[in-house]
């Protein structure tokens with residue numbers, strides 16, 4: 660008790676606490692790509708679906724900004740201020756006149772450079788974690804605006820679920836989902852560069868006239884009604900020919916999943932991860948086993964969708980109180 664103020668509540672001890680945020684990967688169930696814009700981006704009709712593969716980002720007060728990471732592929736991500744999670748912390752700190760002095764630790768389970776928005780996920784997670792740690796109390800629109808500055812896919816990583824991304828993918832409209840979809844992801848050795856895949860898409864299209872990208876009503880209906888068969892028939896990815904052109908061996912991966920009973924097979928975003936839609940959880944488990952033994956991928960993972968967006972993980976004390 661405070662001796663000077665007998666009725667005052669016990670003084671709060673300032674503890675150097677950590678905040679952990681869990682954030683999902685995505686698959687693009689429709690990726691319609693327009694022609695190149697003057698700013699180098701492409702207009703999209705990008706229907707994102709968050710899937711249950713997660714990274715975890717923990718921020719802890721520190722003397723200076725520091726990034727560490729564990730998990731597969733982390734030797735391929737920068738651990739300096741160019742890491743997307745570090746860029747997110749710096750952006751939020753600058754906006755609120757703070758020093759971005761945190762230790763950011765990333766536990767990666769989302770394939771690196773795999774077309775599943777792992778870096779974007781870490782950026783969204785770091786933003787939410789720092790906002791919570793620093794008590795900056797940013798509103799959802801403020802967080803989404805910061806996300807859009809960090810990358811086209813980052814806003815979706817924050818909100819999760821399913822959403823239509825227009826513009827370069829950052830202008831989101833949530834999409835209702837009426838059921839659970841069971842996916843399997845075949846993870847390749849090594850990544851593909853997103854800008855290189857967009858460039859290859861432009862090169863393959865040559866002088867063809869490209870229609871403005873539009874969301875497909877049949878696909879949005881399939882999501883809304885939770886109809887797996889209809890979703891399988893409606894999946895499209897305009898970047899798939901470019902990803903296959905840069906990595907022809909992905910055709911064998913797609914064929915292996917199709918022969919093993921997938922309802923549909925497509926490249927996830929810019930690749931090289933291949934995504935397979937399964938009838939149900941049991942089919943997804945069987946498909947995972949078949950892909951693991953097919954010799955056409957580094958590993959295979961089953962994951963259900965939709966997944967929740969970035970969320971603060973309760974500390975053990977909070978979880979039991």
Ligand SMILES: C[C@@](CO)(OP(=O)(O)O)[C@H](O)COP(=O)(O)OP(=O)(O)OC[C@H]1O[C@@H](n2ccc(N)nc2=O)[C@H](O)[C@@H]1O
Nearest residue numbers: 699700701774775776810811812827853854857928929930
């Ligand atoms: C292709 C998609 C599909 O969701 O994701 P991935 O499969 O890579 O995860 C996205 O469009 C990737 O979004 P993201 O990875 O956030 O890209 P950004 O950092 O904003 O941009 C990286 C580069 O990709 C190209 N780019 C990106 C988005 C877009 N609408 N048009 C583009 O041409 C540009 O060359 C840009 O310089």
Ligand SMILES: Nc1ncnc2c1ncn2[C@@H]1O[C@H](COP(=O)(O)OP(=O)(O)O)[C@@H](O)[C@H]1O
Nearest residue numbers: 736742743771772773774775776777778779781
């Ligand atoms: N925290 C991060 N996690 C993953 N990649 C990162 C991160 N920060 C920067 N990068 C870089 O971003 C690029 C794209 O990675 P990623 O987002 O995993 O792939 P994709 O854009 O295919 O979904 C990689 O070249 C990687 O080195």
